Amino acid sequence: xRKQLMATVLLPLxxxxxxxxxxxxxxxxxxxxxxEARRKSGDNQATAELFYMIQQLQSTVRRLExxxxxxxxxxxxxxxxxxxxxxxxxxxLLDLSGKVEESVQRSSTGDSATQQENDxxxxxxxxxYRAPGEAExxxxxxxxxxxxxxxxxxxxxxxxxxxxxxxPEGDLTVNAYYWLGxxxxxxxxxxxxxxxxxxxxTRYADHRKAPDAIYKLGVTLDRMGETEEARRRMQVVVDDYxxxxxxxxxxxxxxxxxx
Numbered sequence: 163x164r165k166q167l168m169a170t171v172l173l174p175l176x177x178x179x180x181x182x183x184x185x186x187x188x189x190x191x192x193x194x195x196x197x198e199a200r201r202k203s204g205d206n207q208a209t210a211e212l213f214y215m216i217q218q219l220q221s222t223v224r225r226l227e228x229x230x231x232x233x234x235x236x237x238x239x240x241x242x243x244x245x246x247x248x249x250x251x252x253x254x255l256l257d258l259s260g261k262v263e264e265s266v267q268r269s270s271t272g273d274s275a276t277q278q279e280n281d282x283x284x285x286x287x288x289x290x291y292r293a294p295g296e297a298e299x300x301x302x303x304x305x306x307x308x309x310x311x312x313x314x315x316x317x318x319x320x321x322x323x324x325x326x327x328x329x330p331e332g333d334l335t336v337n338a339y340y341w342l343g344x345x346x347x348x349x350x351x352x353x354x355x356x357x358x359x360x361x362x363x364t365r366y367a368d369h370r371k372a373p374d375a376i377y378k379l380g381v382t383l384d385r386m387g388e389t390e391e392a393r394r395r396m397q398v399v400v401d402d403y404x405x406x407x408x409x410x411x412x413x414x415x416x417x418x419x420x421x
Contacts, residue, residue, distance in 0.1 A: 289368050291333040301325060302334045306341070315345050333369075336362060340371045340378075347382055355382045363395075373403035377412050384415075393419060 294302065305325060308318040322342045329335055343358030359382060362375035380395035392415075399412040 291336065291369065292331060294329070294332055294334045298329050298332065298334060301328075302338070305338070309341060309345060315349055318345055336366045336369045336371055339366075340375050343375065343378060343382070347378065350385070352382055352386050356386070367402075373399050373406040373408040376403075377408035380412065380415065384419075389419065 301321075302325065305318055305321045308314045308321065319342065322338050322345070325338045326335055326342075329338075339358055339362050343355045343362070346352070346355035346358060356379065359375045359379035362369065362371055363379055366372060366375075376395055376399045380392045380399070383389075383392035383395060396412040396415050399406070400409050400416070403409050
């Protein structure tokens with residue numbers, strides 16, 4: 163009887179301990195499965211976020227490429243307009259230079275009475291140049307700043323032509339032609355510089371910028387390989403404007419370039 167009672171008590175106890183052991187042995191399996199599920203869920207979320215970022219980057223790249231293409235098109239259009247403008251400006255300078263040369267030739271073949279009066283030594287009235295107004299001086303100074311401080315020669319060339327058109331035959335207009343030659347010499351576009359300096363040298367020979375222009379014309383001719391003509395221009399500066407600063411530089415040039 164006592165043995166039966168002990169068996170009755172021990173049997174359920176054994177079964178209970180077995181169940182606990184089985185439960186404990188299966189717990190890590192469930193925990194591992196849950197961890198794996200969470201890991202996979204995290205990987206999927208990271209993949210989704212990475213894919214979204216890639217899509218956003220691709221969209222940004224496409225937008226930037228479109229902007230670059232548009233800007234490139236605008237640059238090409240502006241370059242084309244700039245080339246056309248320079249062709250027009252250069253042609254205007256050449257036309258004006260040609261008119262000046264024609265005027266000089268006509269004056270050199272004038273009637274004999276006029277030439278005789280000049281040969282007799284009668285004083286010719288000095289040309290009076292139109293004095294600039296405040297707006298004209300301000301515009302001129304802005305152009306000079308573009309040249310001297312900003313070194314923005316392209317813009318300065320266009321502004322100089324505009325100035326000459328807006329304020330013709332004034333005192334500062336002659337300066338504008340001279341600076342046009344200086345800018346073309348700096349670029350350099352020697353043929354255009356030659357034409358600009360020639361206008362000052364021949365059309366405005368009585369202006370204060372004339373000796374500077376003739377000297378710079380000689381410098382331009384020298385750079386173009388026209389050394390004989392350059393020497394002739396330098397001699398003009400020495401002969402016609404002997405007390406000027408350009409005359410001193412012209413003398414030095416002639417001394418250094420003796421034939």
